[in-house]
Amino acid sequence: MAGNTYANMLAVLDSAAAKLGLAEEEYAFLRNPEREVKGTFPVKMDDGHIEMFEGYRIQHSSMRGPCKGGIRFHPDTDEDEVKSLAAWMSFKCAVANIPYGGGKGGITVDPAKLSKAELERLTRAYTKLITPVIGPKTDIPAPDVNTNAQIMGWIVDEYSKLVGEFTPAVVTGKPLALGGSLGRPAATGRGILFNTREIYKRLGKSLAGATVAVQGFGNVGGVAAQLLYKEGCKVVAISYAFGALYCENGLNIDEIIDTGYQMKLNDYNAEGVKHITNEELLALPVDILVPAALENAITEKNVDTINAGIIVEGANGPINNAASKVLDEKGIYIVPDILANSGGVIVSYFEWVQDLQCYFWSEEEVNAKLERQISEAFKAVWDTAHENGVSLRTGAYMVAVSRIVEAAKLRGYIN
């Protein structure tokens, strides 16, 4: 990844701590992860040869509860990226006010190049590496970029074998048949919808007819686009791996989803639909831009092309600090990642609660609880930002840091 993502995280942390009037020693424990596991392990490939892979599990903070956060399989995944993602999880869980710290895992791999059997062996080998540090009361992984419910199912199985008892609560984002929760697959996208509603309400605007561009059409961007479309927004552009679709009068998102997965979007054609580049999508003059792909989509290099009314960060870290500063100065609201995409981990929390009590809820119940949790988190961030005259990002970090520091004080770690 970009290599300075962690430095970006530290700069935001420092400015939030300064606004809170914290002395260095009161929050220094948040500047570094509590524990990092890094390992290299062999995996037997289908043709019989052995390949070595590198994997990580980084636990940033367990001050408010067990570490929580996804596992990503990506060729660019490295320690700097996983460290940043782990820290963001601590802040995300604190803003959402769920009883967790933060962690993240990853393997440096392009999973598209593996067969299903190779992917399973890779996942099981990685699970062995991290089994000593994960568990339902210590650190609970989940899906992230390029990982899914099936991969969580293999982790449940491998972990359960290693510890000698069936332990579905060790991960979230599982298949329903293994203790997953209704509403979890769509939760991050649904959270984007709820956050967009909240900010539009505060701005006195209506979502009906608002124009939207979504970068990334995976589990986050795809669901967000569909729910915003159902809400009456005009989704004019969505991107896929190699480009983007654009239609001035709005895309038919339901039809596009029916067309199937990303790869087929290369060939998608309908009246008024043009194929544009990812950069062109980001530069569209839309009311709402949702960057929902990877980190650093908007940096000092392209920030001057951004033409959106508001930005809702679907991905983790899609806008770097330099670009955020430019957008803040222009008065463009950014609903920050640690609030905007918290729907996933919030429903992960609900899944874990259901697993621990072995009693499962209806999808309506899950969605209603998610909406309440997000509306409270949004209010805390909005009020803090406006009371202190800071951006929503700094406001979100202020809420998160003050909650984590309070727990650290009560536990006796700091004065």
Ligand code: GLU
């Ligand atoms: N990977 C998701 C995130 O970045 C979800 C994490 C979880 O559910 O634990 O928030």
